[in-house]
Amino acid sequence: MSSSQANNAASAPSHNQLDTKAQAWSALFSEPMSDLVKRYTSSVFFDKRLWQADIAGSLAHAEMLTAQGIIGADDHAAIQQGLAQVAQEIESGAFDWKLDLEDVHLNIEARLTQLAGDAGKRLHTGRSRNDQVATDVRLWLRGEIDLIGGLLTDLQKALVDTAAQNIDVILPGFTHLQVAQPVSFGHHLLAYVEMFARDAERMQDVRRRVNVLPLGSAALAGTSFPIDREFVAAELGFDEVCANSLDAVSDRDFAIEFCAAAALLMTHLSRLSAELVLWMSPRVGFIDLSARFFTVRPIMPPTHTPAV
Numbered sequence: 001m002s003s004s005q006a007n008n009a010a011s012a013p014s015h016n017q018l019d020t021k022a023q024a025w026s027a028l029f030s031e032p033m034s035d036l037v038k039r040y041t042s043s044v045f046f047d048k049r050l051w052q053a054d055i056a057g058s059l060a061h062a063e064m065l066t067a068q069g070i071i072g073a074d075d076h077a078a079i080q081q082g083l084a085q086v087a088q089e090i091e092s093g094a095f096d097w098k099l100d101l102e103d104v105h106l107n108i109e110a111r112l113t114q115l116a117g118d119a120g121k122r123l124h125t126g127r128s129r130n131d132q133v134a135t136d137v138r139l140w141l142r143g144e145i146d147l148i149g150g151l152l153t154d155l156q157k158a159l160v161d162t163a164a165q166n167i168d169v170i171l172p173g174f175t176h177l178q179v180a181q182p183v184s185f186g187h188h189l190l191a192y193v194e195m196f197a198r199d200a201e202r203m204q205d206v207r208r209r210v211n212v213l214p215l216g217s218a219a220l221a222g223t224s225f226p227i228d229r230e231f232v233a234a235e236l237g238f239d240e241v242c243a244n245s246l247d248a249v250s251d252r253d254f255a256i257e258f259c260a261a262a263a264l265l266m267t268h269l270s271r272l273s274a275e276l277v278l279w280m281s282p283r284v285g286f287i288d289l290s291a292r293f294f295t296v297r298p299i300m301p302p303t304h305t306p307a308v
Helices: 003-011 015-026 035-041 044-067 073-092 104-116 118-122 129-165 185-210 229-236 245-250 253-280
Strands: 170-175 178-184
Touching: 044 073, 044 104, 044 129, 044 229, 073 104, 073 118, 104 118, 104 129, 129 185, 129 245, 129 253, 170 185, 178 185, 185 253
Parallel strands: none
Antiparallel strands: 170 178
């Protein structure tokens, strides 16, 4: 055993130590936690969607701990194998999400420890749930922004193609539903291409601020372990690391900024949807849509409503 492995073994908590800590903690309370409190404080059935980000972050963290000599190769291999099994169980629907374990992070860590033993506990060396949560949210949100960006590109291409086919199709422009100047139908559609282009720009601008790594900030003031934050950032595709540990774990302004950009995007989608409904109505009749895009309103006269 190397000196670093020996130090790791000495610093890793044993089952007895963990049991003792749990007993000391529970001794502070005169009765067990209420089931109502468990349900109220638990986020697992909401944040379990972060599981892929959580595993990706843990794998990168384990890789760094190994490269720094903080954990040994055997522990690293056990962690990799255990997380691979956890991922397989989640994907297959066999994973047992437990309310008592509060969130996605503790659920995965508990299962990993069952599979990998003490190696699973050593994975948490040099990090806290605080910086782990912040990292997972950023990883997940970055993926969602990339997905939205791809969908916006597809939508813009479809609008451009339809506009090109309808350059010479003339329809009335409206102001307050009163007929105004005639315009090309293609020109009208290209207005939405411009709107969605700005939406895509906003998403990319948000992504730039999302793509900063908080891992390594630990609970709020860093860690004494010789970690390599830039290594983890490179492994996970982050552009840089957070400069201040307190800011890194405490602020979610990037998520609020995303919500604002998403709200503007939804405003444009809603506007387009409203126009499709108007154009499709019997009194206007500008367009016709395939039946597979319709829903039925049972209380209404026989008619179809666009599902937009």
